[in-house]
Amino acid sequence: xxxxxxxxxPLPPKPVEAMPHTLAGMTFNExxxxxxxxxxxxxxxxxxxxxxSVLFILSFALDLSILEGSLSGSRLLGFYLxxxxxxxxxxxxxxxxxxxxxxxxxxxIGLGTIVLFYAIMGGRTYCSWVCPYHLLAEWTxxxxxxxxxxxxxxxxxxxxxxxxxxxxxxxxxxxxxxxxVFEDVNMVGILSRTMIYGPxxxxxxxxxxxxxxxxxxxxxxxxxxxxxxxxxGMIGSxxxxxxxxxxxxxxxxxxxQTVCLVPHVLWFVQRGKATxxxxxxxxxxxxxxxxxxxCPGGALSYSFKGIDKLT
Amino acid sequence: MSPKKxxxxxxDFLKAGATAVVSLAAITAGVTYVKKVVGKDIRSQExxxxxxxxxxxxxxxxxxxxxxxxxxxxxxxxxxAGISRGLSYGTPYLDVRQQACDFSCxxxxxxxxxxxxxxxxxxxxxxxxxxxxxxxxxxxxxxxRNPFRVQISAMKESVKMGKARLNPQTCLAALGQGFTGTPRxxxxxxxxxxxxxxxQGRxYPLSHDEEYDSIQGEGDEGHLHEGHLDxxxGRxxGRxSGExYGRxQGRxxGRxQGRxYGExQGRxxGRxYGExQGRxxGRxYGExQGRxxGRxYGExQGRxRDENADSLTEDNPGRHLDTEHTxxxxxxxxxxxxxxxxxxxxxxxxxKASPVREKYYERQLCDLCVTECPIGCKAIVMNKLKxxxxxxxxxxxxxxxxxxxxxxxxxxxxxxxxxxxEPIKEQAYV
Numbered sequence: 001x002x003x004x005x006x007x008x009x010p011l012p013p014k015p016v017e018a019m020p021h022t023l024a025g026m027t028f029n030e031x032x033x034x035x036x037x038x039x040x041x042x043x044x045x046x047x048x049x050x051x052x053s054v055l056f057i058l059s060f061a062l063d064l065s066i067l068e069g070s071l072s073g074s075r076l077l078g079f080y081l082x083x084x085x086x087x088x089x090x091x092x093x094x095x096x097x098x099x100x101x102x103x104x105x106x107x108x109i110g111l112g113t114i115v116l117f118y119a120i121m122g123g124r125t126y127c128s129w130v131c132p133y134h135l136l137a138e139w140t141x142x143x144x145x146x147x148x149x150x151x152x153x154x155x156x157x158x159x160x161x162x163x164x165x166x167x168x169x170x171x172x173x174x175x176x177x178x179x180x181v182f183e184d185v186n187m188v189g190i191l192s193r194t195m196i197y198g199p200x201x202x203x204x205x206x207x208x209x210x211x212x213x214x215x216x217x218x219x220x221x222x223x224x225x226x227x228x229x230x231x232x233g234m235i236g237s238x239x240x241x242x243x244x245x246x247x248x249x250x251x252x253x254x255x256x257q258t259v260c261l262v263p264h265v266l267w268f269v270q271r272g273k274a275t276x277x278x279x280x281x282x283x284x285x286x287x288x289x290x291x292x293x294x295c296p297g298g299a300l301s302y303s304f305k306g307i308d309k310l311t
Numbered sequence: 312m313s314p315k316k317x318x319x320x321x322x323d324f325l326k327a328g329a330t331a332v333v334s335l336a337a338i339t340a341g342v343t344y345v346k347k348v349v350g351k352d353i354r355s356q357e358x359x360x361x362x363x364x365x366x367x368x369x370x371x372x373x374x375x376x377x378x379x380x381x382x383x384x385x386x387x388x389x390x391x392a393g394i395s396r397g398l399s400y401g402t403p404y405l406d407v408r409q410q411a412c413d414f415s416c417x418x419x420x421x422x423x424x425x426x427x428x429x430x431x432x433x434x435x436x437x438x439x440x441x442x443x444x445x446x447x448x449x450x451x452x453x454x455x456r457n458p459f460r461v462q463i464s465a466m467k468e469s470v471k472m473g474k475a476r477l478n479p480q481t482c483l484a485a486l487g488q489g490f491t492g493t494p495r496x497x498x499x500x501x502x503x504x505x506x507x508x509x510x511q512g513r514x515y516p517l518s519h520d521e522e523y524d525s526i527q528g529e530g531d532e533g534h535l536h537e538g539h540l541d542x543x544x545g546r547x548x549g550r551x552s553g554e555x556y557g558r559x560q561g562r563x564x565g566r567x568q569g570r571x572y573g574e575x576q577g578r579x580x581g582r583x584y585g586e587x588q589g590r591x592x593g594r595x596y597g598e599x600q601g602r603x604x605g606r607x608y609g610e611x612q613g614r615x616r617d618e619n620a621d622s623l624t625e626d627n628p629g630r631h632l633d634t635e636h637t638x639x640x641x642x643x644x645x646x647x648x649x650x651x652x653x654x655x656x657x658x659x660x661x662x663k664a665s666p667v668r669e670k671y672y673e674r675q676l677c678d679l680c681v682t683e684c685p686i687g688c689k690a691i692v693m694n695k696l697k698x699x700x701x702x703x704x705x706x707x708x709x710x711x712x713x714x715x716x717x718x719x720x721x722x723x724x725x726x727x728x729x730x731x732x733e734p735i736k737e738q739a740y741v
Contacts, residue, residue: 060382072401073377073426080426086375090427093372102365102373107426159324162331169335177342179398180372189376193391193401197378202394224327 008275011247020251020297032253035296041289045128049135056196071130071192072183073110080110083189084235085228087111089174089182097178115235121287123236127222127229128261128286132195133187133206137219138261140210144218156217158224160264160284167227187221188228219261237283240305243291245269245279249299256291256300266291269299280305342398358404359715359734361389362412362470363422363430373429376401380421380430386502386664388412388717389421405472407717407732410501414467414685414716415664438469468686473715473732475680475691477707479698482729483677485706490677494724497668501721504664505683667722680719680730681707691719 016022021031055067056074068075072083087107094100118126127134147153170182183189187209190202213220222229245268252271257263265285268274280303281287291300361380364370380403381389388410389403396402403421405412422430442465443458479485495501672679676693684691689712698704707719707730715732723729 068382069377069379073375073379075379075424082426083375083377090372090375094369097369099365099369099373102428102431104426104428104432107428110426158327159320161324162327165328165331166335169331173335173339173342174372176339178368178372179342180375181338181342181398183376184394184398184400189401193376193378197381197391200393202400205394 010272010275011277013252013272014248018248020249028251028253031251032255032296035294038293041293045288046135048129049132052130053132053192053195056192060196070189070196071132072189079113080106081114082107082110083228084111084114085170085231086180086183086189088231089171089180092171092175093178096175118232118235118239120239120241121236122239122241122283122285123232123234124229124262124284124286125236125239125241126232128288131188131229132191134222134286136191136210137213137222140214141218141261143214147214148218158217158220160223162224163227163230166225167230170227182227186228187226223262233283239283240307241287242303242305243281243285243287243289244301244303244305245274245281246299246301247274247277247279249297250274251297251299253296255294255296259290259294261286261288261290357734358392358399358402359407359473359717359732361403361405361421361430362419362472362714363425363432363435364472365429365431370429371398371402373427374402375427377426378403379424379426383416383420383424384412385415385420386410386413405717407720408728409721411503411717411719411721412472413502413504413664413718415502415504417463417467419466419470435466435469439463439466441465467714468689468712470714470716471735473717473734474713475709475715475717475719475730475732477709478729478731479704479706480729481725481727482706483725484693485698485704485729487704488677489673489675490679490724491673492724493668493671494679494722495667499666499668501667502664503667503670503683503718503721504685505670676705677724678707679722679724683718683722685716685718686712686714690714 019028021028024031026034052067055064056070058064059067066077069081072086074081091100094103148155173181184202185205187206190206194200194203209221217224245266247268250269252269254269256269257266260266262284265281268279287302289302292302358367360367360370365373376391378391378401381387381391388405388407389412390406392399392402392404394400419432419435422432422435425432439462443462446458446461477485483490493499678693681691681693689710691707691709691713693705694708695703695705696708698706709730715735717732719730720728720732
């Protein structure tokens with residue numbers, strides 16, 4: 001869990017003759033630049049995130065009854081959907097108080113639907129395709145990138161596994177205090193409720209976290225803290241939907257890692273790192289599609305593991 | 312991966328992990344301190360939770376803060392707490408002064424929609440089913456009426472969010488004052504579904520004592536008619552009148568006619584509601600009391616309803632009373648229809664909530680909290696009570712049937728509400 005990289009021996013790097021630019025009869029730079037800048041998947045994804053938020057807002061404001069509730073718990077055309085980490089804390093507490101038997105069938109169905117859906121679609125897909133904080137952070141990331149690139153600010157990184165400490169920690173906090181303490185700091189819940197039910201003082205906390213991320217450590221919340229994201233990662237650890245990497249189309253340009261929001265999931269794109277002809281991204285991958293858009297050789301694509309072997 | 316890098320990695324993890332553990336432990340200690348030592352918290356017990364809320368200690372973690380109850384509420388009575396409420400952040404509560412729960416939704420939708428059951432629907436479902444069974448038994452198999460109404464009514468009545476408490480120091484009725492106008496001003500945004508009217512009156516005499524006395528006399532006459540009541544026809548009757556304080560007693564359901572509670576009544580209400588009455592049996596409280604019954608009819612009939620008139624005419628001495636009553640006439644009594652089965656309520660059932668600012672009241676003695684109460688005579692009545700200095704005054708009395716919905720708080724015309732709802736602190740889930 002600490003290291004997604006394969007322990008197998010890497011494949012030998014491709015010789016120049018086998019590189020895609022040679023096969024296409026171009027120089028490496030020509031090949032790399034021939035690809036039109038595309039934002040296809042980013043645009044689709046942003047539309048989905050914004051569209052879901054708008055649906056949430058309008059469902060309440062205009063009483064549309066399409067997507068009611070908030071990201072903590074909602075009803076899509078009458079079917080319940082429940083936040084898994086919130087549920088986990090609540091279940092931890094209610095297992096000792098006996099409240100657990102009072103949960104409604106709608107709760108279990110809603111939780112089951114979410115778990116099943118993200119187990120197929122890739123857990124952290126939630127992050128880039130649903131989470132409003134992720135989108136907000138994508139925009140503020142640009143400021144962070146500017147500071148690092150132009151003003152040479154140091155980027156502070158931490159060990160990614162501390163998110164597991166937070167994940168267990170917040171459950172324990174809930175368990176011992178008998179309160180859903182995490183909900184008071186949960187970016188997803190806060191932003192979702194703010195959009196739907198109106199703003200409050202709690203936005204100061206969101207602002208604080210964003211400032212910390214811009215000024216000190218990129219994506220601190222998403223990468224190292226957010227236990228909801230961690231839960232989603234666990235749910236999606238075996239998800240068939242992922243990004244597929246085909247070694248023979250790769251030109252080792254690493255443009256994909258530059259745009260990737262969680263670059264470590266693309267560890268196999270470096271020259272001499274890939275251990276198989278085909279790799280699939282792991283549980284941290286948010287399936288955002290930025291790499292797919294950026295790849296000059298088309299080596300990266302969305303795929304359903306198993307199904308693409310059939311075709 | 313080289314051993315050196317691995318080692319660095321591990322050191323990183325331990326360092327960052329330790330920071331995380333310390334900060335989480337600090338949070339736990341902080342929360343525990345505030346809860347245990349400071350005592351109240353955070354979990355503010357001052358909240359009036361939506362209907363059916365389980366005990367606050369379970370509510371606080373069982374609620375996942377999704378806001379579905381907020382969205383489903385047709386009058387938007389529910390709001391989510393802000394971060395200034397600490398760990399209650401995101402949990403639903405009612406600010407009834409701004410918008411009360413007036414049971415507009417008819418089926419406790421916030422409770423039904425709650426996914427985690429912290430708004431517990433089971434208790435209401437059970438109450439509704441019980442009421443239907445009782446209703447069927449009472450009415451026989453072919454009553455041709457819609458029992459759904461009975462179910463809804465029973466569900467509403469089993470709500471226990473809190474209980475209203477009157478402040479006689481500022482209550483207009485307790486001060487002997489009336490009220491004319493729109494209670495909360497032209498800018499007030501709250502809405503309310505005015506309960507059905509008609510049926511039995513719960514009035515009170517505005518008159519002086521002497522008058523009151525004389526009225527009582529009449530009441531006695533009314534008694535004569537009791538037989539009539541037994542027969543059951545009778546619709547009509549009774550209600551009407553507004554009478555008296557008296558009524559504290561006996562509320563029971565008695566369908567049937569009207570009986571009045573009553574003393575004093577008779578006075579006929581001029582106010583509009585009269586009309587409704589007649590039909591149907593309603594439950595009047597009052598049964599117990601006996602007095603007064605007779606007079607009820609008087610009123611009912613006066614105003615118009617054919618049905619009544621007929622039935623009374625046929626075999627009823629009621630008419631006689633009628634006349635007498637009419638004489639009494641104009642009085643303040645005001646009835647409202649508590650009648651669950653009657654047609655009148657059928658119509659009113661469909662009444663939609665409308666802005667309080669569009670409602671205009673003219674009362675010689677302010678009783679808005681009583682007449683606007685969606686539960687009716689089981690929850691609040693005008694009664695003759697002793698005030699602080701031992702004088703008898705007519706003022707609202709909150710009864711055990713109060714659900715804590717807060718409509719009385721919302722419509723109270725005094726600057727600071729003279730009636731407030733105190734939350735039920737603990738409610739066990741069963």
